[in-house]
Amino acid sequence: MLDQSFSTENLRRIFDLENRTGNYLEGRFFPHIEKITQRIKDKKRDLRKLNAERGKYAPDVFQAKRAALYDKLNSLKEKKEKQFGKALEGLNMLARRVRQRKAAILAASEKEESV
Numbered sequence: 001m002l003d004q005s006f007s008t009e010n011l012r013r014i015f016d017l018e019n020r021t022g023n024y025l026e027g028r029f030f031p032h033i034e035k036i037t038q039r040i041k042d043k044k045r046d047l048r049k050l051n052a053e054r055g056k057y058a059p060d061v062f063q064a065k066r067a068a069l070y071d072k073l074n075s076l077k078e079k080k081e082k083q084f085g086k087a088l089e090g091l092n093m094l095a096r097r098v099r100q101r102k103a104a105i106l107a108a109s110e111k112e113e114s115v
Helices: 008-020 032-050 061-115
Strands: none
Touching: 008 061, 032 061
């Protein structure tokens, strides 16, 4: 069972669980991250294409092209992870502000009731 607090780690866990079940929430909630995801998919496709055309290149040229694609792919993955972390942290901060506001309203209403 998941801890139901709005921490960044829990939000990430929920997001990952939904992705595993086929519910890709990126486009729905994080369109700027979905664009990076599409670029990652494109790089993976380029890698598959390069591997399929391996015989067309000299081994050193193939390795250089492959290394360049992997470098770009890893760079995109890092960028996505960083932006996703920021987005989840923003959600966490928003949830925290809502909880604080709700607590303040409840405290004020209890104070009025006791008067």
